[in-house]
Amino acid sequence: MFVDYYELLEISPNANSETIERIFRYFAMRYHPDNRDTGNESRFSEIVEAHNTLKDPVKRAQYDVQYKHHLSLRRELSEEASDAKGLERDVVIQAKLLSLLYVKRRQDVNNPGIGDEELERLSGCPREHLEFHLWYLKAKGWIARIENGMFAITVDGIDRANSEHRRDVSVTRLLDHTK
Structure with missing residues (x-):
């Protein structure tokens, strides 16, 4: 199943590497399993996976191809639903x-x-x-x-x-x- 890493990190697909790092650190601290108030191990794992993909230029380019395909499927679904x-x-x-x-x-x-x-x-x-x-x-x-x-x-x-x-x-x- 496709996971929208941009939505998961609440960033734009046009976000630069500095923004990705800043948002990752924020969510990592928030959802780290050691955080007694807001820790969430599965959410933390998802954020780490998203970060590792989007910080690497090659992986991000490959992911962006899948992301664009996913967007076009969502658009088609939306158009068909409104017909x-x-x-x-x-x-x-x-x-x-x-x-x-x-x-x-x-x-x-x-x-x-x-x-x-x-x-x-x-x-x-x-x-x-x-x-x-x-x-x-x-x-x-x-x-x-x-x-x-x-x-x-x-x-x-x-x-x-x-x-x-x-x-x-x-x-x-x-x-x-x-x-």
């Missing part, structure tokens, strides 16, 4: 998966499963995204893996699909009456 359309697409994909599994169970109650690859193909959702949706639907108890390893809708999943369908029908009826 409401992404959440809407997720809801649609999850409803589609429930619907596919619902129909499969209704067609053949004794053989209700659909495999991972078939779900990927039918839903049009790439594998790396599908895993999230399958995890979510399983965690909610709406789908489950059956004995043969395939996914099938559960009773709770059928209830969920039916409640979603009723809501969609009610909205459609309301919209029809407004015309």
Whole structure:
């Protein structure tokens, strides 16, 4: 897991070596295990590791490459989290998966499963995204893996699909009456 040494030392990524040393000494005294009031051995170890990396120009340059990559991942995460359309697409994909599994169970109650690859193909959702949706639907108890390893809708999943369908029908009826 990536540790942000700049955040840990509460310094700017542009901090010079004198600033790094000054801040390190301050935190080292504060968190040293011998300090009875504020000593914290794990925090002290983290600070020493951050200091040893950032004080060495070669190690710092290598760390800065990882740091920039980490920043770009955080930026992407932030952008995706603020995109409401992404959440809407997720809801649609999850409803589609429930619907596919619902129909499969209704067609053949004794053989209700659909495999991972078939779900990927039918839903049009790439594998790396599908895993999230399958995890979510399983965690909610709406789908489950059956004995043969395939996914099938559960009773709770059928209830969920039916409640979603009723809501969609009610909205459609309301919209029809407004015309």
